[in-house]
Amino acid sequence: MTMAKDNDKREVVLRLSDITMQFGGVVAVDNLNLDVHKNEIVGLIGPNGAGKTTAFNCITGVYEPTNGAVEINGKVVIENYPQGKMKDAYKGRNQGKYTKALTMLPDKVTKLGVARTFQNIRLFKGMTVLENVLVAMHMNQGESVFGATFRSKKAREEEKAMREEALELLKKVDLYENRDDMSTSLPYGKQRHLEIARALATHPSILLLDEPAAGMNPQESDDLMRFIGRIRDEFDLSILMIEHHMQVIMGICEHIYVLNYGGQIADGTAEEIQANPAVIEAYLGGDE
């Protein structure tokens, strides 16, 4: 099952080793091994309920994986093994391979340079477009709450720099004209763009996109595809994306991983995936 590959010479920026996420008796993600190389666009696909978003949540610290490790930029930041009740209930594999318990909260993961977007858009509803982006820059400013409240020189300078950078970013994602609109008043496609812009504002090196083309028509998803390619080059990113639009996935991803019922059933280039009988079976159903 494990696919020996790695003829890619680029360094690995994100590596999942045997990530297993088990909720009670349900194994949502089972032994996921995944590498993202520098400047690569990797696709993660699978039918509904295959565990793609759960895998994202394991990377970003929303969930603690039951077993396995997450390596970011060559450093293991999340590692866990079945403990307590899970020890007996554990259904996944590779038990005993991992022995450390290492967890990280989502904000810390973001600080390490892993930014994400959400499947169902999660913008800050009561805030303007510009403010949405500014929130993402908050973690990089160094002024204390006291200094920020009383508008110290440093706070004023930082605020100014943040605003300039945010406006610059909004120009790059074609949202400059909408900067003072409420985030919820934007049309759907632009909300998606804003979510990506907000993620970019955290200065990531790895970007996780959770169904960025959901609900888009072919024309829009075509634009989005080009947009993702553009930001990859412009911001020097490595991208891992979940997507259902095969057109987008096949058009842009250099490497694709396929999940089904939590398990990893295939990985390879677009052509390999399209020809893989296991994938076809998972998507279209096989002969009984």
Added chain:
Amino acid sequence: MEKTLNSKTKTALSAICIAAFLLIVFALDNTISAGSSWKMLITVIEKGSIFALVAASMNLLNGFTGLFSLGQAGFMLIGAYTYAIFTIPAASHDKVYQYFDGGLIQWSIVEILEDKLGVFGHYLGMFIPMIGAGLIVALIAFLIGIPVLRLKSDYLAIATLGFAEILRAFFQWNTLGPITNGSNVLRKYTTYGNAVFPVIIAGISIAIILLLINSTYGRAFRAIRDDEIAAEAMGVNLFKHKEMSFVISSFFAGVSGALLAMFQTTINATPFNTVMTYEILLIVVIGGIGSITGSIIGAFLFTAASEWWLRGLDAGRWLGISSSLMRPGFRKVVFAVLIMMIVLFYAQGIMGSKEFSWDRFFAWIKSRPEALKTLPARRKAKSAAKKEARASKAAAKAKAKAAKDEGEAKKASGEKLFTPLPVSDEIMIFGKEGK
């Protein structure tokens, strides 16, 4: 497009308005005689500004950080006691702590500083315990926040409410009598001389809250309110920021508690109960959750209504109407009904989540003549729309009736009401397994 004023003009306008307001308050307090019925106005200004401060601090938590906390009265209680304990003149200790041998603390900060620095020392002596009250409350909030802020929504509300109740009981504990005077009142401590004092302190505090809300930290708070998960994914440390908001909010609740102690001249733990918390919550809701301007307006309206305008309802005669219904307690009935109306029909509160701005104010003023001119036309349009709606409703009703009649006629004549769908192979493809 409306031309906006430049920021210097706006600042100047605000400064002038604030100065004028302070002058008026100062003058009124000096001119209104004790027996006048307008004395109530001063009470409303004093109590209103104190409640405006505590409501603003609660709004910082509830409206801007999305933490549903109900501990405000408990924090005010600590603030009030801290202030009172340290400012009771040495000579009065025997009288105040009569059941506890004059108490443990035998000095007053105000007196010590007054001896050394004169009038300035007197005010400094009031200022230090007031800030100290805030700081002690902030420290306690910090400690209690560590376990409590891991809870969400209603659970947080219950935990903070419970904590406030525990505090109330704790301060009435007899063993602590030498400090808190047990369940007896604390009195004779130093209070302010003019209504301007609480207005200034509350004003400065609210200004600081506003500055905080409009800083980058305020943005992080609002992000947490709007979507915790997204905020965390954007690198906002949830616990740190919630704790920060909780501590700062509690600090100002403590300061307002100290002000309330001064306003009341005697304090006792009993009134700092859940009812007080609900009153503060009410002010926040009436004013608009997420609007400091709203909290201020709400505080003054609430205080004016409960202390002044609706007083007659308890006394048996109100606005020239007298009724046997109007006996003590009736005011609360009317108040409850008013609040229900507000929540039902005006859920956004007075200000919603908007703040006062000079631009909007002038735009509103400017739009008035135009609005007045077009008023008849708008009224006409409104009534026409109503008529149309009524007509279309009637038409729909008639249509429905006709359809019903038709159906009944068909039924009577034995005709089928629905023609069943033809069963074709095309439809069956989805029903059968992969054939």
